[in-house]
Amino acid sequence: MSRRQRVAENLNDALHHLLAAHPGTYVIGEDLADPYGGAFKVTRGLSDRFPDQVLSSPLSEGGIAGVGAGLALAGNRSVVEVMFSDFAALAFDPLLNFAAKSVSMYGRRVPMSMVVRCPTGGNRGYGPTHSQSLQKHFLGIPSLHLREVTPFHDNRRVLTAMLDREEPGVLFEDKVLYTRAMYRDGVVDDLFRYEVLTDPAETARVFAPDCGPPDWIVLAPGGLTERAVAALRSLLLEEEITCELLVPSQLYPFDTEALLPVLSRAGRVCVVEDSTADGTWGELLAQRLHERLWRRLARPVLALSAGPSIVPTAAHLEHEVLPQSSTIHRAIVEATK
Amino acid sequence: MNVTSASPAVGPRPATGPEYAPERDPGGGAAGPPLSRLSDADLDTLLMIRHFELAVLELFSQGKLHGTTHTCLGQEYIPVALYPLLGDGDYVFSNHRGHGHYLARFQDPHGLLAEIMGRDGAVCHGVGGSQHIYRDRYLSTGVQGQSLPVAVGVGLHLKRAEPGRIAVVHIGDGTWGEGAVYEALNMAGLWQVPVLVVVEHNGIAQSTPTERQMAGTVAARAAAFGVGHLRIDSVDVTDVRAALTPVVGQVRDRHQPYVVECVTHRVGPHSKGDDTRPPEVRERAARHDWYRRYRHHHPGQFAAADRAQAEAVAAVVREVGARPASRWEAR
Numbered sequence: 001m002s003r004r005q006r007v008a009e010n011l012n013d014a015l016h017h018l019l020a021a022h023p024g025t026y027v028i029g030e031d032l033a034d035p036y037g038g039a040f041k042v043t044r045g046l047s048d049r050f051p052d053q054v055l056s057s058p059l060s061e062g063g064i065a066g067v068g069a070g071l072a073l074a075g076n077r078s079v080v081e082v083m084f085s086d087f088a089a090l091a092f093d094p095l096l097n098f099a100a101k102s103v104s105m106y107g108r109r110v111p112m113s114m115v116v117r118c119p120t121g122g123n124r125g126y127g128p129t130h131s132q133s134l135q136k137h138f139l140g141i142p143s144l145h146l147r148e149v150t151p152f153h154d155n156r157r158v159l160t161a162m163l164d165r166e167e168p169g170v171l172f173e174d175k176v177l178y179t180r181a182m183y184r185d186g187v188v189d190d191l192f193r194y195e196v197l198t199d200p201a202e203t204a205r206v207f208a209p210d211c212g213p214p215d216w217i218v219l220a221p222g223g224l225t226e227r228a229v230a231a232l233r234s235l236l237l238e239e240e241i242t243c244e245l246l247v248p249s250q251l252y253p254f255d256t257e258a259l260l261p262v263l264s265r266a267g268r269v270c271v272v273e274d275s276t277a278d279g280t281w282g283e284l285l286a287q288r289l290h291e292r293l294w295r296r297l298a299r300p301v302l303a304l305s306a307g308p309s310i311v312p313t314a315a316h317l318e319h320e321v322l323p324q325s326s327t328i329h330r331a332i333v334e335a336t337k
Numbered sequence: 338m339n340v341t342s343a344s345p346a347v348g349p350r351p352a353t354g355p356e357y358a359p360e361r362d363p364g365g366g367a368a369g370p371p372l373s374r375l376s377d378a379d380l381d382t383l384l385m386i387r388h389f390e391l392a393v394l395e396l397f398s399q400g401k402l403h404g405t406t407h408t409c410l411g412q413e414y415i416p417v418a419l420y421p422l423l424g425d426g427d428y429v430f431s432n433h434r435g436h437g438h439y440l441a442r443f444q445d446p447h448g449l450l451a452e453i454m455g456r457d458g459a460v461c462h463g464v465g466g467s468q469h470i471y472r473d474r475y476l477s478t479g480v481q482g483q484s485l486p487v488a489v490g491v492g493l494h495l496k497r498a499e500p501g502r503i504a505v506v507h508i509g510d511g512t513w514g515e516g517a518v519y520e521a522l523n524m525a526g527l528w529q530v531p532v533l534v535v536v537e538h539n540g541i542a543q544s545t546p547t548e549r550q551m552a553g554t555v556a557a558r559a560a561a562f563g564v565g566h567l568r569i570d571s572v573d574v575t576d577v578r579a580a581l582t583p584v585v586g587q588v589r590d591r592h593q594p595y596v597v598e599c600v601t602h603r604v605g606p607h608s609k610g611d612d613t614r615p616p617e618v619r620e621r622a623a624r625h626d627w628y629r630r631y632r633h634h635h636p637g638q639f640a641a642a643d644r645a646q647a648e649a650v651a652a653v654v655r656e657v658g659a660r661p662a663s664r665w666e667a668r
Contacts, residue, residue, distance in 0.1 A: 073476070074495070
């Protein structure tokens with residue numbers, strides 16, 4: 001069996017594909033040029049192969065988001081890399097007030113094919129300004145959609161769908177996940193299998209075959225996959241609690257309605273995410289699920305997130321703030337009693 | 338000027354009001370050398386914009402407009418001088434003070450007034466309003482400095498796909514407080530992007546005089562990025578156009594960014610009824626107003642054109658004001 005592709009390689013392959021497929025596609029970002037090829041090597045080989053389509057930019061996150069929006073306004077497709085998602089705060093105005101609003105504020109639909117890629121999340125010891133998960137800060141913006149990279153979804157398809165939508169989007173890419181392998185052929189490991197559902201968010205469903213209806217359904221963005229699967233395993237083997245994991249490709253807008261048949265198979269639902277506590281994606285989902293599933297749920301949705309804290313640097317401190325597999329395991333055991 | 342919006346059109350009427358008071362001061366209270374005689378077309382555009390802006394302020398004072406506006410009284414000559422040098426393929430990025438830019442480009446007072454009033458036939462169906470307009474390759478937006486990086490992106494596209502076309506960005510002196518301006522100038526200089534930045538330096542950012550909001554100069558800031566800079570002090574359309582012609586040619590042919598700083602005078606308020614400048618400062622701006630100067634130097638041509646444009650705008654106000662509300666269908 002051939003070596004499975006790593007997530008960063010899959011993203012790199014997707015960007016090569018996009019630039020080759022459309023000469024009017026541009027990739028813009030800091031330190032993208034070869035031989036460096038980007039801080040996380042996701043853009044490796046692009047500037048050598050497509051010198052006219054790759055712009056290795058000055059340190060100007062707001063500026064390059066605006067340039068990407070200008071290219072999109074003129075009918076191109078732009079992919080803007082923000083080196084660490086924390087710095088997307090510097091690009092908030094061009095995204096919120098220009099790119100997203102332009103889709104509708106001129107009274108007719110203005111196509112804006114633009115993706116801002118954001119290497120995100122912690123567990124790598126980069127400290128408070130390089131480790132945060134900012135997804136929650138981009139929720140609820142008209143015409144701005146959010147996706148997160150997962151090991152289940154091929155990024156050619158993800159990025160193509162985002163650009164075909166003709167609305168700006170933000171793609172969150174967990175920095176630990178970069179180094180992990182893509183899953184394929186419906187296999188996660190010896191215990192778990194997966195399938196990708198046909199709901200609008202293209203949710204991946206991870207399950208243990210022949211276990212019947214699950215006790216719990218865990219909903220998590222792609223960056224949590226490894227920690228969530230580890231929790232599924234320990235809960236099954238050590239506690240005899242069966243869980244399924246749902247990992248959507250698209251985080252927002254999120255169509256909970258389409259997932260209700262899957263979600264209503266369990267009496268208990270847990271949402272888990274890396275964003276700082278309060279006002280989060282998981283809370284939004286929990287609120288919607290309470291409205292639609294209240295009578296069927298054995299207990300309120302269990303919402304797990306990072307603590308109400310900055311993300312500290314030292315490994316033991318960072319481990320305490322961000323949800324780990326043990327956090328998920330313990331919380332679910334406690335909530336099952 | 339009669340700007341009753343609900344009454345049906347009853348044919349042209351002579352405009353009345355303070356703008357038409359007989360000139361008591363034979364010198365006209367006008368500063369500077371005589372302005373050159375313009376073509377009727379240029380004069381008509383200048384006067385259309387002037388009367389449009391006065392009509393907007395009048396409509397506000399009558400409570401017939403919703404929201405806010407920023408008129409370009411005193412600065413009308415800048416787009417009138419520049420736009421004959423542009424083609425349909427060139428992009429124009431306008432700002433909050435953009436009525437004159439739109440009118441000089443499209444000669445469409447009906448569409449703009451309908452947009453401001455939220456009436457049928459509005460350029461953007463009343464969704465954008467006074468400061469968010471997109472038509473063909475003209476786009477305005479309301480956040481200061483935001484359009485400069487966007488123009489760099491558009492300029493990159495033009496340089497690659499449609500060489501010879503340019504992106505023009507109108508900003509004010511206050512806009513130079515925004516960091517986006519410098520990120521954009523850096524990239525425009527670095528990548529040699531055909532962006533023409535037109536600074537309408539009217540000496541005041543909303544209520545704050547330039548000397549209390551800007552250290553150094555626009556010229557030195559452009560020089561820091563290796564970007565060409567030209568200062569234009571004249572308000573004479575002929576002079577301004579002659580000064581702009583080689584600059585536009587250079588941006589177009591050499592794909593180089595350029596900053597043109599038009600020293601101008603805001604004759605009216607920032608928005609509406611919010612001019613807190615001392616009377617002597619307002620009078621100084623008024624003495625530089627091209628309107629007063631042109632009326633003094635070319636009374637015959639001026640009087641007929643002024644009356645005609647005042648009547649035309651009054652008719653636009655009546656006609657658009659009688660239209661039904663706009664509808665936002667493509668949400």
